[in-house]
Amino acid sequence: MDKKINSIYFSATDTTKKIVSEIAKKISENMDDEITTNNIDFTLPEARKEPVSFTKEDVVIIGVPVYAGRVPNVLLKYLNTIVGNGAFAIPVVVYGNRSYDDALIELKDLLELNGFKVIAGGAFIGEHSFSKILAKNRPDEKDMAIVSDFANRIYTKLTTQDEIQSIAVKGNQPYRKHYMPKDRAGNPTDIRKVTPKTNRNCMDCKLCVKVCPMGSIDERDVSRLNGICIKCGACIKKCPTHAKYYDDVNYLRHKHELEIDCAQRRAPEIFI
Known part of the structure; x- marks a missing residue:
């Protein structure tokens, strides 16, 4: 199959990078012929200044973290400069063991609006950005086994279907509002302006x-x-x-609540 495999991701603490890169690697390894691979890391500001476009010959695995149950607002401008031109896309979202809410369907919709055909998608778990104990060291060995199987199933779909089908994913339309923590009185509290x-x-x-x-x-x-x-x-x-x-008191309270309330291990969800 004459396809170019692309990994593209935002990954401040390297969890999304680990998953997206492994999916791209496994698909490439399955290809019998020589396959061209490409990697785009748009984590740092300079990388988001250059528009990116693909063609029908591309398979694009694109990953972002989940912030408050959605695709991070700060990435939307850049993501909307990425042009699909009929390329196949696999959206991947990574969340800290609370919930991915509507992030996956939001990323899928964005990609389709920009000219991609979404043929698979996944929601995976990474160590929470607020914590060193919530989903500690994830994605771990069990997660990566699911990542590997997911990549194999994508490869099979790419090479066995004459007309490769689009997929549906979990989520709401219209999207739910961004998740917001609460203070001790149960009132919503805004931690967006909290700084280290x-x-x-x-x-x-x-x-x-x-x-x-x-x-x-x-x-x-x-x-x-x-x-x-x-x-x-x-x-x-x-x-x-x-x-x-x-x-910040409200930030630390929210962090502690997450570590207690979301301690039970959640499993990745894949759609293909």
Whole structure:
């Protein structure tokens, strides 16, 4: 089969990258002939400045994290510059063991509006961006076995169906509102403006500057933000000295609730 396999993803803490890259790798390995592969990581700001387009010869595995049950708002502008031109697409969403709500159907709809034919899709679990214990170390070995099987089934679909069928996925239309945590009184609380703090462990290595997907951390003073914080967890989880942290009461309360209420292991869901 003369197809080009593409992986394209936003992955601040590398969980989405791990899943999307493995799907692309397994499909490519199944191909008997030489197959062209391509990887596009649009996590950092500079990568989102270049429009991307595909053709009918492309198979595109595209992955994003789930934020508040939806595709992250900050990615919608870029995602709408990606042109399918009839390419096959496999949308993948990765969530922190609470729920993916309407993120998968939203990504599927977006891809179809941009000229893709969606032939498979999946919702997988990754360690929650807020926590180091909620879905700890996921995707793990069990998850990756499902990823591998998913890729094999995609390959079979690509090579055995004369007319490759589109798929339906779980979700609501219109989409549900973004999930919002509540305070102690049960009132919705907005944590979007909460930003990380920096403690004395900081050795000014600038790694946080390099990994921030919004380009918001000030290179001259890493304790300052020049833009928004999307709570992706990159600066906290990748800091070698554990110098970044949050101290907002509502944020910490929500984090604790998630760790308690969503502790039971959830399984990936695939659609093909």
